[in-house]
Amino acid sequence: MTNWQPGMLTTAERLADDNPGTWTNVSFTSWAQGGLTYAPLRVQREGTRARLDGHAQPGGTFSGSQVAFNIPAAFRPQYQRYYSVPRITSGTPTHIGVAIGSNGDVTVYSSTSIGATDRFDFSGIDWPLN
Numbered sequence: 001m002t003n004w005q006p007g008m009l010t011t012a013e014r015l016a017d018d019n020p021g022t023w024t025n026v027s028f029t030s031w032a033q034g035g036l037t038y039a040p041l042r043v044q045r046e047g048t049r050a051r052l053d054g055h056a057q058p059g060g061t062f063s064g065s066q067v068a069f070n071i072p073a074a075f076r077p078q079y080q081r082y083y084s085v086p087r088i089t090s091g092t093p094t095h096i097g098v099a100i101g102s103n104g105d106v107t108v109y110s111s112t113s114i115g116a117t118d119r120f121d122f123s124g125i126d127w128p129l130n
Contacts, residue, residue, distance in 0.1 A: 021045040023053070024072055026106070031056045031068035034119040041122060043075045050075040051126035055088060055119050063113045070104045077102060077127045088121045096120060100127065 023042040033040060034055040041054035056068060083098040085108070097109035108120075 024075065026052075026069040026071050028056070028069045029105075030060075030062075030066045031058050031108075033057075036119070039121075039123075041069070043071050045075060045129065048130050049126050049128055050077075052122040054123065055121045057119045058108075058114055058116055060116050061113055063110055065107055065109045067105045068098075068108045069106050071100070071106060073104065075129070076100075076104045077129070081127045083125050085120045085122055085125070087118055089117065089119050098122075098125070100125070 021044055023044050025040070025042055034057045036055060039054045041052065041056045043050055043052055050071075052071075058066075058068070077100055079102055081100045083100070084095045085098050087094045087096070094112070096114065099107045099109070101107065
């Protein structure tokens with residue numbers, strides 16, 4: 001986003017910088033799009049920040065860590081960022097750890113077993129691009 005200061009000229013580039021960009025799909029590796037078709041997992045640039053929206057689920061049961069998906073180069077953080085993501089399937093609420101690397105890899109971490117039908121909501125994640 002433009003850091004507006006008194007006396008700055010309004011330009012088309014500055015105004016465009018304040019508008020959210022188009023949604024872009026992520027590239028799944030070990031994970032897949034979740035079963036809720038109204039909430040696809042995607043990424044968007046908004047000013048000097050990027051954000052995820054939607055949900056995903058593992059391709060199979062696992063525990064430990066694995067790369068779930070990769071975000072395109074234009075949306076990658078400058079250094080690794082860490083987040084917590086909630087499970088959105090029925091049952092006991094749980095969270096998994098998530099790290100977004102500067103190479104775009106989104107790695108998920110869990111000390112307990114996660115099933116292939118467990119879905120997780122990534123909509124609360126955003127990060128600076130600069």
